[in-house]
Amino acid sequence: MTIEPPPSVTDAVDAVLDALDRVDEARSRLGAVLRAEQAKTGASANELAERVRGAMSRPLVLRALRQKDGAPVGEHPSG
Template identity: 70%
Template sequence: MTTGPPPTVSEAVDVVLEALSKVAEARVLLGVALRAEQEKTGASANELAQRVHGAMSRPLVLRALRNSD
């Protein structure tokens, strides 16, 4: 972390919320890319999970595929 003074609770919450927002945006982007790849190639969820090199498990790939834009 840091050697400086600790953040306030409010500052820490802001950082966490910003990180969660970025994760949510990344999941939407990945979902769009996965659905496009599936439409283009007919790849199964298992094949798509292998293509993301372990970054996501099959259940997470399935959830990303189900989410709408």
């Protein structure tokens, strides 16, 4: 068994920032899907928030429903 040395602080920070960027992209896609679902079905913000519970908080769902497609929904502090 080979044990890898721990990453440098810079490498660890870069990995976290990359992961946060992917989360931001996924939230943006989810926001677009929520807007489309609301337009198609007339689902309320509360119904949509319940459906995505665990993936997106109700405040972020509300924010996502107000956004235009392509706009970030909830960015991490460095973004």
